[in-house]
Amino acid sequence: MEPANRQGRRKARTRAALVGAARQLLSTRHPAEISIQEITDLADVGFGSLYGHFQSKTELFEVAVAEVLDEHGALLEVALADIEDPAEVFAAGVRLTGRLPRSYPQIAEITMRTGLDYLHSPSGIGPRALRDLERAHAAGRLRLEDPELALHCTAGSLIAALHLVSRDPQQADRIADELAVTMLRMFGMDDGEAREVVGRPLPTVPQDLPA
Helix, strand or coil: CCCCHHHHHHHHHHHHHHHHHHHHCCCCCCHHHHHHHHHHHHCCCHHHHHHCCCHHHHHHHHHHHHHHHHHHHCCCCCCCCCCCCHHHHHHHHHHHHHHHHHCHHHHEEEEHHHHHHHHHCCCHHHHHHHHHHHHHHCCCCCCCCHHHHHHHHHHHHHHHHHHHHHHHHHHHHHHHHHHHHHHHHHCCCCCCHHHHHHHCCCCCCCCCCCC
16 A cells, blocks of 8 residues: 655655666676665665665565565466366466566566575465465375475476576477476376376466556
8 A cells, every 4th residue: 555645655666666676686687796876876766765775785685586576476376366277277387487588587587596595485486386286286186295395396497497498588388388297297197188288278477466
C-alpha cells in the first residue's frame, strides 16, 4: 500500500529507485564491482540516500535479490495455477525457468549470479519447487527418496541450463524442454511419458503480477 503522506511517498519512491538500480546493476556485474555512487547515480538520488533506507550496500543487494527471486516464484505460481497433474506442474516450472534468459533476462542473470542461494528465499522459487516435488511424489507421479536432494539436483541443473541458454537464447525451448525430460526420468518416469508431459502446451507467464 502506498504511504498516505507526501514524505512517506517520497521515501517509498527513493527506496524503490535504489532497489531498481541495484537490480539493474546486479544483472550485469558482481556485487563487489558495483559502487554506491553508481547505484545512487542510476537511481537519480543523493549519495547519502542509500543509508536512509539500508544499513549497507550489502543489505540493499540482499533486498534486491530477494525481490527478484520472490517475483520469479510468484510469476510461476500464477502461470501454473490451473495445471492439475503435479508432475506437469514441476516440469512446466523447469521449462518456464529455462526460458528466462529470453523472457525475463534480468531475473535470469540475477538467478545465475545468486547460484544455489536462490533456494533459500522464503517466498521464492525454492519452497514452491519443493512443494511441487513432494506433491508429485505423494500422487505417485514421481519417485523421490529425498525431496531436498531432488530440489538441489533440479536447481543445479537449471543454473547450468540458464548459462547455456544465455549464450544462445534461440536454443531456450530445446534446452529447457530437454532438461525437463531429463529431470522427470531421473525421478522415476519413463522416457515416453516424460516426453508426453513435456510436450504439453506451456501456460502463459503473466507480464505483471496481479495487484
